[in-house]
Amino acid sequence: MEQRPNQPTSVAVEHALRDLQNRTLANLDGDFARLIYLASTRDYNSGRYAHDGLSFRFTEPVAEQVLAEAHREVFVSLALSPLKILVAQLEQYIRSGCASPGELLATWHELEPFRILAPEYGDPITVQLFISNIRVALAIVRASCREHQRH
Amino acid sequence: MSEALILLAIGFLLVASLVYLLRRREAEADDRSWLQEGNSARPSVEFEDRQKEQLDRIFGREDWDFIRNGTTRPVQRLFLKERKGIALSWLSQLRSQARAGMDFHVTRVRASEELEPLAELRLAIDYYAFLAKCGLIAALVLLGGPMALRGMAGQAESLSNNLRGMLRASLKPQAFPQKTRIP
Numbered sequence: 001m002e003q004r005p006n007q008p009t010s011v012a013v014e015h016a017l018r019d020l021q022n023r024t025l026a027n028l029d030g031d032f033a034r035l036i037y038l039a040s041t042r043d044y045n046s047g048r049y050a051h052d053g054l055s056f057r058f059t060e061p062v063a064e065q066v067l068a069e070a071h072r073e074v075f076v077s078l079a080l081s082p083l084k085i086l087v088a089q090l091e092q093y094i095r096s097g098c099a100s101p102g103e104l105l106a107t108w109h110e111l112e113p114f115r116i117l118a119p120e121y122g123d124p125i126t127v128q129l130f131i132s133n134i135r136v137a138l139a140i141v142r143a144s145c146r147e148h149q150r151h
Numbered sequence: 152m153s154e155a156l157i158l159l160a161i162g163f164l165l166v167a168s169l170v171y172l173l174r175r176r177e178a179e180a181d182d183r184s185w186l187q188e189g190n191s192a193r194p195s196v197e198f199e200d201r202q203k204e205q206l207d208r209i210f211g212r213e214d215w216d217f218i219r220n221g222t223t224r225p226v227q228r229l230f231l232k233e234r235k236g237i238a239l240s241w242l243s244q245l246r247s248q249a250r251a252g253m254d255f256h257v258t259r260v261r262a263s264e265e266l267e268p269l270a271e272l273r274l275a276i277d278y279y280a281f282l283a284k285c286g287l288i289a290a291l292v293l294l295g296g297p298m299a300l301r302g303m304a305g306q307a308e309s310l311s312n313n314l315r316g317m318l319r320a321s322l323k324p325q326a327f328p329q330k331t332r333i334p
Binding site: 076080082084123124125126128129132133135136139140143 | 222244
């Protein structure tokens with residue numbers, strides 16, 4: 001098949017994937033943090049992914065494709081993982097946290113910001129499963145936090 | 152004649168988008184082993200595996216056992232409510248896919264000169280049996296509560312395979328004689 005002029009080559013994409021994995025994703029603590037990071041590289045309005053470092057080292061189309069693929073893969077992996085693992089991932093994210101656990105749990109429960117973590121993905125059931133599992137995982141973590149506070 | 156053409160085009164678009172979605176998901180599963188290093192959650196590499204994983208997640212016992220043994224009653228209720236919603240959405244999606252495939256098939260068959268009544272009858276029986284099975288499982292999920300959700304993975308998988316078989320049968324070239332009245 002003929003390669004279009006602006007279409008990233010598979011070699012470039014592979015290099016960029018390794019670069020993203022080794023330089024950035026490997027330094028993040030857990031899949032949940034990776035998912036949040038990758039979702040944050042997507043523009044809310046255009047839905048396009050951008051990463052200055054990757055674009056500089058490779059090209060913008062390569063960076064965009066790599067971020068989209070990585071986002072989808074981490075998302076599917078979390079969405080289809082057992083609830084037990086998802087709860088552990090969520091707890092790990094909260095522990096490594098940027099906000100106080102109580103505040104984070106309350107905000108996530110009220111506003112459900114995790115809804116925007118889903119990539120543009122062909123299967124609505126997987127997206128629904130992810131959102132639903134996060135709701136349940138949040139309820140479990142909240143209940144265990146309350147239990148800790150009591151003791 | 153122009154109405155038939157429009158219907159044919161709509162049907163073709165629906166089935167094409169279905170095939171596109173299935174292929175896209177299949178393509179997504181390929182060549183992503185790089186992300187598995189250091190990941191605690193295991194991504195599957197095959198589309199079939201991924202679909203099976205999805206059904207196991209929705210209908211399987213693993214998550215329910217975890218919830219039942221280690222969480223409070225309100226969390227258990229929330230889990231069952233959520234899973235019930237997803238199971239019903241999944242069934243509804245399956246029905247829509249079957250309906251789209253059947254609509255496309257009927258449109259093509261109407262324009263065909265060489266009907267095979269037996270093959271058509273078999274397909275129609277399969278289709279209505281499939282819808283009835285979907286309805287039965289939906290009723291079980293709605294009325295049965297926790298007991299209904301447990302161990303449904305096998306039923307769901309067979310339903311999913313039924314749909315795939317039906318779509319494959321209805322899209323086979325020999326199932327649609329090419330001599331049509333459309334010039």
